Amino acid sequence: MPLPLEGVRVLDFTWVVAGPAATRVLADQGAEVIKVERKTTEFVIGTRRAGLMADLNRNKYSIAINMAVPAGVELAHRLVRMSDIVMDNFSARVMRQWGMDYASLVQIKPDIICISMSGFGHSGPRTNYVSYGPTLQALSGFTLQMADEQGRPAGFGYSYADMAGGYSGALAASIALWHRRRTGQGQFIDISQFEALVSVIGPSLLDLTVNQREQPPPRWHPQEVPAAPHGVYRCRPQGDDGDRWIVISVRSHSDWRRFVAAMGSPQWASDPAFRTLFVRMRNRAALDRHITQWTQELDAWEAMRMLQKAGIAAAVVSNAEDLCARDPQLKEREFWPVVELPGGEKTRMSGVPFRLSGVAAPIRRCAPQTDQDRDWVLEKVLGLTASEREALLKAGAIYLD
């Protein structure tokens, strides 16, 4: 069975995380994603063989092109003529300076789809601001709003903004491809990663605009069905790791009865202060103290199994090892596929979160080193002769190894 995006070619100027996260989705579904890179290695953590960059760039190809010389831009234009989508995540001016903006590219490939994933979009007062995920999380309110119990800002310890930009970019690309297949029409898509992130704040933004209500931090504020107990509770240390936690959500009255039974029907649970959801929410501090006294004697995994058996929404707060090595569900579904590296060594990486008719798209190829596929791109994609390649090298458009 062919993959859904087989036959789609993406010219990928993106770098760091948000853009590559978007083109990863397309590559995983069969698109031929060609990374166009600078020869100098970007500063990253890990390598293309291990860690984040290996994960983000699997299933892709790479060529280094010097966009600072006319022959480099000319080469990129030739690739555009052979491509369906051009993606970048530079600030707005970069592609324009190279003559790689939509207005230029539509002249040479009338049905091209250009997707620009800049930090703030191609218009507005912040259009040229430099940003990374944490910058965007600060400006969109996540950093302050995710306060801890003492009220200290504790917003994401990672770049959720990049992952939100990634799935938004991939969705935009697939919608634009659909439109083009039906009408032959390409277009320009201006993604402000800032707006993509604001778009996933959710209903609390509507509560703010509709009810003019200042939003409390999510720590004390149920974002879905009210529940009590609801939250994070400390568990027994696992070996020398004292950082073990469980989340518990007790919603309905029957949940509460089963939860109390699972705890062994302690005396305190029959106190009228905890009889209904309403009073449990009001007496939350006392309730949480009782529950912590119970959970802190329990192994987090044991507690999860016991509570799930009783039909209670409860879960270990998974750390990397829980997630990647212990979780039996992800293991059974083979969510962490094995990838073979050059030289035969094997590693695992994140899989694809959906399967079509039961089949997960395979990882076909590990991430390329910068410029690894230069000859393949020049010969197989563009059909250049040896002398044409020589001329490109002479003009400084491409590099020797």
Next chain:
Amino acid sequence: MPNLSALAGLRVLDLTDLRGATAGRLLADMGADVIKVEPPGGDATRRLGPFVGDRPHPDRSLPFWFYNLNKRAVTLDYQHARGAELLMRLMESADAVIESFEPGHLEQLGLEWERMHERNPALILCSIAPFGQTGPWREFEADDTVLAALSGMLYVNGYPNEPPVPPLGLQAYHCAGYYGAIAIMCALLAREGGGHGEWIDLSMQEAAACGVEHVAPGYFGMNQIARRRGTLHWAGGFRLGRCRDGWLMHSTSGDWTTLLEWVKGDGAAQDLTEPQWSDPAYRRANAAHLFDVLDQWAKDQSREEIAQRAQTLRLPYAIPRSINDLPRDEQLTARGYFVEVEHPELGRKFLYPGAPYLFSATPWRLYRRPPLLGEHNHEILGAELGISDQELTVLHAEGVC
């Protein structure tokens, strides 16, 4: 030629509750005819607050509004044989069905995939479940908190030795919704050229795991377990600090020499002038000290001045804002992010968060405000399925719609 709709002509039946509602919303925003099929009492989301003016009513739930803008709605009790048959007839005219029931529930209603596929071979079924359709946890209880815990999202937010801090917004649901929409677009593209519809198995846990960039790659690639470090970003390039007028997001991810010269010029560089700090790996390993020095440097200064100057130096600094300020944010305002949605039955207009991306040819659009309970019963069941008014009255009396 704006005002074309990319997904015009596509029909999607949305049987989901809060957990899966985002996928249909994303498709409706781009022009698909998304019909929310609710039980006669309404989707449970309609009972979820906050409500407009804090007056609980099925047509006043803000979470329902947020997740169901641009959809139409019918009520149908498909536990009832007649209701199930009507749903089957709707499926005959649909391109996709999205559901978020417990695995196996559709089968119990006689609406299993095989039967759908037989009646309409082009139909795509997107099943969004907490843990997917297979595996030992497929029947486990979950809400967004549980999924955030089991995807690695939760463990890494907050301070060492303190409880992990939940994300703002239902981010596990949002990840699942975006990947669901992507999966449907991929299945639609795969169907082109005579293919048939496929059954998509989407695990919300896996989708949420794809919303965290560093936990699994750090484990598989570098044998590391990511921990909570307050607002210090896992890659070491950002941390929140205090200025005299409030919080500031410091960044060492721009050009190091530029930042160092600036701080040195203020006589506040302390030991950062020592040569080892010019090594990015050293800066990352000693990020806590580095940011302590920057905090000392900035603590008596104005954050507005620092943030402004930093941007002119291309250093990705930012002032963390409250989400309460977003409706007045100058960048969002300049790009017309918030859209006015008229609710004629309330005689008012409200500001909604708008487009996550700007398409030049087929823009995101406001088609209709979120549907009232059963608002399109006559339009869809009557005019489109050809059921007479008389029969509709009987079906309504029998509780089928």
